[in-house]
Amino acid sequence: MMGGKMSGVNGVVEEIHQVFDEFSESGQVIPMENFKYFHELDLVWDLFSVLVDEGEVSLAIYDDEKLVVIRGSGHVPDSLPSSPNNQIEPVRVQADSGLLLIWRRSVHTRSLALLVSIPDDGMARQNDKALLALGKTGIHLVAQAFYVHWLSRRVRQSVRERDVVSGLIGDGLLVLDQSGFLRYINDLGKKILRIDDERQKFRDLLGFEPVISDVFQRREGYVDRKVIIPVKGVNTSLTDTAIPIMDDHGAIVSVVNIFRKLAPEQALAEQSIKKEMGVRIVAIMGESDTVKNMKDYALQVARSTENVLIYGEPGTGKSLLAKAIHGESANKERHMMVVDCARLSVHEFESHVLSSRAVRGEPGWVLNSDISGASDVATLLFEGIDFLPISTQLRLFSALVAYRQLEQPAGVSGPPRLRIMASVSDAIGVIIQEQRLHPKLHGFLSEMNILAPPLRSREGDLPRYVASFLQQEAAGAAESAVSGKLLRFLGKQAWVGNLVQLRFVVRELLRSNAGSESDRRMIGKVEEIMGVSHIPFHFSVQNFERLSMSEAEKQAIYLALQAMDFNLSRAAQVLGISRPTLYSKMKKYKLGQ
Structure with missing residues (x-):
């Protein structure tokens, strides 16, 4: 045990996660400039308390070279001189008060530092190797805490933007595990399916084996499929999208379902x-x-x-x-x-x-x-x-x-x-x-x-497609609206959605009024459009004949985060994956960046 906290570095990391989840659950969002690292420094102090007694060292955390928080009574400088980040060994500075050890990490353009101040008569010098190991662990925890908070804010911002684009707020959402039990269903989903108690198997709730159970066997989701299900004895027509979620080993552990009730005139075959x-x-x-x-x-x-x-x-x-x-x-x-x-x-x-x-x-x-x-x-x-x-x-x-x-x-x-x-x-x-x-x-x-x-095998045709799509999407647009540099950039893309995806990118460029911007900004806009793949599910059939597995998984993870109010622990639990796996997938799909 360390200072009464959970044992081991994993326990300390988990405490950091729980703190941020509490912020998420309460709706509190700490501005990046006001993030003070109080809890993080307490956790680091718990690590050092295994090695030294209080009074032998002082700890401090710096954000962009400025002192943010201090623990201990020893002297620490108000600011640090700039120096390279991410060094393996700490910077050693001999001050009048004693030895200063400084570990640094760079996280998304922010320079973070952990300082340990050891007085001349401090006993910590006798455990130099252990002290260095604790310092490395401490700066890692500080950097991870900052990254989690930064990621949480970016995810929230990204989701707010996508809410406007996608219009998915009006969809029912549920998550099924491999046994057919509901991991989660949102309020609108309960209303559509008239479910009061979701702690049952989906089959028992609705009286039949849902179509989505086949997704586990076929390892393939689907988009906007028409299904008719019995709801309280009445056949109800839905448009349904099922997205399989895989763990680190490629096994499907859950299926995310997004569905909406069709109006009578839409339900006609x-x-x-x-x-x-x-x-x-x-x-x-x-x-x-x-x-x-x-x-x-x-x-x-x-x-x-x-x-x-x-x-x-x-x-x-x-x-x-x-x-x-x-x-x-x-x-x-x-x-x-x-x-x-x-x-x-x-x-x-x-x-x-x-x-x-x-x-x-x-x-x-x-x-x-x-x-x-x-x-x-x-x-x-x-x-x-x-x-x-x-x-x-x-x-x-x-x-x-x-x-x-x-x-x-x-x-x-x-x-x-x-x-x-x-x-x-x-x-x-x-x-x-x-x-x-x-x-x-x-x-x-x-x-x-x-x-x-x-599209990638149609050598030389991409400029023709771009010019045609520009003319179709905006009257009077011409091929000259797209520079040769941008066309070359477009030609290097994978285009997993082929012509339909290319047309979507052209349409989004026109909607964003990016035509008058520089090539660099235009290329950045294309990367943003293709990177986030914020194609609304209710447009999916007309925009993509079938989402790839990775695109569908990306959308499902985003929706799970949205449904859990961006509480990362709860989202991982609902999806049936670990928190590190969720982090890995968010990083892979650039969610929140």
Whole structure:
């Protein structure tokens, strides 16, 4: 034990954390300039009290060379001369009163120092090695305390800014552990789901196994999925986003869920099953060899009547590519029926797209007559087909096989055969590796395959996209609004969201009126937009076909912090991870910086 406190350095660090959590819980925010380190110096003194008696040393903490707080009766200077920070060994200064040992640390442009004053007759010199070790530990605790407080303030500031942008305050939020128990649910979530006692399994509360339980097995979340759940005996339509949270070993320990209740007019499945006309191949922008090869092959695909599977990373324009294939086909004068699989609940898909009936005397599944019998439709496109549960994929496969085998009665005219097309939400290698598409359905659809290439492989096309997006987002804008230096910077980015992410960055630059600023400030603005990824969840489907795991985890951590009023201990507990893991993830995703 050290001075009656918790034992060990970990115990001292935990005390620092608890102090800041108390500030968070009470709503008290200490301005950085008023942060006085009283508690931190007491903790450091507890360390030194193991080695020396009170009166043998005096301790002091300095912030940017100025004395902040002192412990002991010995003489200490009011300020320190500047010297290099983060040195392994302390600076030794022989003063009239005795020896001064100074340890320094730099934390986010602030210079912190711990001073130990030892009188000439002090006994501490006899334990020089232990004293040096305690000094290193002491300055580490001071620096960590400052960093925790600084991080807490920045997180609060960042979240306030994001509240304005994201509009997530109106969402229900819950966190489930691997056993299906609720770790946390906010007040709006309780109201939407009509939950009074959250200390139960989610299945027991709502009477069914939620869709999100599959996230633990598939290791893949989803964004803005339409679900229908029974709430007090009444089916309720929600739009739902599930984000898996991983520990340091890559194991999923919890799932964060963000959901909102759909208004009656939004809940109509017809909004996710609609007729569209095709476009010409020239609507696909790009002059790189990669894009030209894709266009040439798309024209070959358009002349065929075989089934087509379109794949590619999120945001690469798979929907536009599908419209172009239909628009260049012999049936371009008729519609293409688009089924948005990600937005339909399982119940809606199996009641509006499929029908359960006997096929050749056996129970089976067929396409709904409103789809198979539409005379003005030539192509049936399933967007994001990998979002369907595997059981539903098998039912769809049975229905498509039955449709293909269905013979037209002699002498009876009917609608022409539908061409079947489908798109998946990622590169085909990812889809296969994560087993998100049943092999039978995959084989049926992939009579012809076509790739929508990622932005990074479309060499030379990025300036064209930027100019086009500028013209579309702001009337009168021209390519000259973006300098060559900024274009080169944009060309070096990874663009995990591809064209959709690029368009979002251009839109945010225009909204921030950054066009008149210097290249340096413009590049900084782009880094900020891409770094924080503050894309609202209710815009996610139109902005990203599917968030990457890291982007989704970043959003989930932010929301958990917000829900816990930025109490870092409680947020870590709710997410099922340790505090150091939470710190590591916050640093990784630049939350609060």
